[in-house]
Amino acid sequence: MEFKRNIRVIKALIEIRFQNLMMFRLGFFGPFFVDGSLFLIQLMVFQAIYSNVDRIGTWGRGEMIVFIGTFSMINAINMVVYFFGINGLPQKIKNGDLDLYLTKPGSPLVRMTFEKINPGSLPLVGMSVLIIAYGIHQLGKPISGVAIAGYLFWIILMTILFYEMEVIIRSICFFVLSNANVTRIEEIGLELCMKIPGIVFYGGYRLLFCCILPYGIMATLPVQSLIGELSVLGAVYGILLTIIFTIITRGVWKRGVRCYNSASS
Amino acid sequence: MKYLEISKIYIKSQLVWRADVVFQVLFTVTKILFAYLLWGIIFNDRTEVAGFSFQSMLSYYVISSFLSQIEMSDGISSEISQRIRSGTFSKYIVIPIDIQKYFIAMEVGVVAYYGIFQFMAAFVWVIIFRIQFVVSHNPIIILCAFLLVVLGLLFMVQLNYYLGLLALKYQEIGTFLMIKNNLVAFITGSIVPLMLLPEGIVSVMKLFPFYYVTYLPSMLFIGQLESEAVPGLVIIFIWCVMLQVLIHVTWGSYRRKYDGVGI
Numbered sequence: 381m382e383f384k385r386n387i388r389v390i391k392a393l394i395e396i397r398f399q400n401l402m403m404f405r406l407g408f409f410g411p412f413f414v415d416g417s418l419f420l421i422q423l424m425v426f427q428a429i430y431s432n433v434d435r436i437g438t439w440g441r442g443e444m445i446v447f448i449g450t451f452s453m454i455n456a457i458n459m460v461v462y463f464f465g466i467n468g469l470p471q472k473i474k475n476g477d478l479d480l481y482l483t484k485p486g487s488p489l490v491r492m493t494f495e496k497i498n499p500g501s502l503p504l505v506g507m508s509v510l511i512i513a514y515g516i517h518q519l520g521k522p523i524s525g526v527a528i529a530g531y532l533f534w535i536i537l538m539t540i541l542f543y544e545m546e547v548i549i550r551s552i553c554f555f556v557l558s559n560a561n562v563t564r565i566e567e568i569g570l571e572l573c574m575k576i577p578g579i580v581f582y583g584g585y586r587l588l589f590c591c592i593l594p595y596g597i598m599a600t601l602p603v604q605s606l607i608g609e610l611s612v613l614g615a616v617y618g619i620l621l622t623i624i625f626t627i628i629t630r631g632v633w634k635r636g637v638r639c640y641n642s643a644s645s
Numbered sequence: 646m647k648y649l650e651i652s653k654i655y656i657k658s659q660l661v662w663r664a665d666v667v668f669q670v671l672f673t674v675t676k677i678l679f680a681y682l683l684w685g686i687i688f689n690d691r692t693e694v695a696g697f698s699f700q701s702m703l704s705y706y707v708i709s710s711f712l713s714q715i716e717m718s719d720g721i722s723s724e725i726s727q728r729i730r731s732g733t734f735s736k737y738i739v740i741p742i743d744i745q746k747y748f749i750a751m752e753v754g755v756v757a758y759y760g761i762f763q764f765m766a767a768f769v770w771v772i773i774f775r776i777q778f779v780v781s782h783n784p785i786i787i788l789c790a791f792l793l794v795v796l797g798l799l800f801m802v803q804l805n806y807y808l809g810l811l812a813l814k815y816q817e818i819g820t821f822l823m824i825k826n827n828l829v830a831f832i833t834g835s836i837v838p839l840m841l842l843p844e845g846i847v848s849v850m851k852l853f854p855f856y857y858v859t860y861l862p863s864m865l866f867i868g869q870l871e872s873e874a875v876p877g878l879v880i881i882f883i884w885c886v887m888l889q890v891l892i893h894v895t896w897g898s899y900r901r902k903y904d905g906v907g908i
């Protein structure tokens with residue numbers, strides 16, 4: 381029943397968002413151009429590296445292109461669906477605007493997640509598909525339907541993990557005055573992990589980027605699944621980590637809402 | 646003298662935002678860590694890539710990260726464009742200063758402050774990552790590299806000032822500025838050394854100023870591309886002069902469009 385109601389709310393939010401976007405058309409495709417340029421440059425960087433070396437670890441050019449495309453895809457889904465909604469959370473906590481969400485029927489987090497969908501970033505999804513297709517072509521080996529299904533499963537799972545990281549980081553604002561510096565840690569982690577695959581991490585770096593700030597596995601696991609490099613242990617780890625982060629996200633959000641005192645600052 | 650005061654004020658104002666220094670330093674380590682992990686695994690089974698040994702590659706990244714982190718002039722373009730949009734650019738018009746010199750003085754203050762911390766941080770990273778730092782022993786080349794750094798910083802201030810002024814005509818340039826930042830990181834050699842690119846592309850890049858902002862000074866400091874030092878100085882100096890003329894012309898024609906109202 382609640383699920384059905386949430387679907388209706390999401391549908392209504394998307395309609396409102398489209399009406400809003402029609403009014404402010406300026407910069408509609410801005411996020412596409414910004415993130416598109418970022419990932420194209422990423423491609424050029426690795427083309428430059430691979431023109432001098434054959435492999436990075438066990439990965440050749442094809443695997444790396446699929447990796448960049450996968451990160452771009454997860455980022456694109458993030459930009460289209462929930463980034464602009466969740467990103468506004470700290471400001472809403474600070475100025476007391478969260479009241480409007482808490483007093484309305486339906487889940488405030490669902491509403492915030494879907495209220496600012498950004499169709500201007502949709503071309504990013506298309507661009508990511510092209511990069512992934514090019515990477516698969518570069519792999520030079522046939523990819524089975526099962527591998528593609530597995531790959532899509534991991535994309536969805538890692539997108540959820542990405543979402544949870546965003547919510548957790550921004551929910552810190554419930555407990556402190558400003559989370560500006562925490563979001564910068566997110567930036568730092570993302571900047572690093574979108575450039576290097578998880579297979580490169582070892583020791584303490586692996587603990588940091590594959591467990592505490594798990595950006596290192598977000599694009600790596602889908603690629604490993606696609607190329608048949610993902611072990612059972614790796615798969616179990618990825619699923620367990622997502623479940624753990626789901627529990628943490630729920631806990632942080634619920635505790636945060638309880639701490640919220642509605643006072644603006 | 647008044648511009649020196651502006652620099653001093655900006656040094657003092659940076660003291661308020663101490664956490665920013667910490668995060669700037671963390672951004673530097675991200676770049677070095679990127680190099681350490683990525684190139685570490687690449688150099689596992691080889692000793693040289695495009696003329697770099699592992700140690701010279703890390704030395705390159707330490708220097709280029711330091712240079713790219715102290716180059717903080719992108720704030721100038723966003724400051725100008727936001728103020729033009731909001732109508733508060735009048736602040737700069739009414740005070741008795743040359744606006745461009747004000748921003749240069751501001752940049753000097755910011756660079757002086759962050760430069761000290763970034764330098765100390767670079768030193769610490771060299772020790773932590775056990776980098777056998779490769780550095781040129783030729784004093785003339787070192788001097789040329791320093792001059793290139795100064796001219797490179799000046800060029801970036803000019804460029805960002807010029808781009809900020811474009812908001813007088815085009816109003817919303819935020820997206821363009823973000824794309825520019827992405828592109829500049831690549832073409833200045835902050836992400837990977839430009840030597841890894843095909844020779845034809847590098848030859849074309851040599852005609853443009855970005856090659857001389859971070860990449861060439863970093864290479865000179867580690868004792869490579871010494872023959873390009875003097876031509877590099879000449880080319881970036883010419884670009885600075887050309888950009889100054891462009892700024893003069895642009896400001897002359899666009900300033901009438903500013904209405905001080907904002908949107």
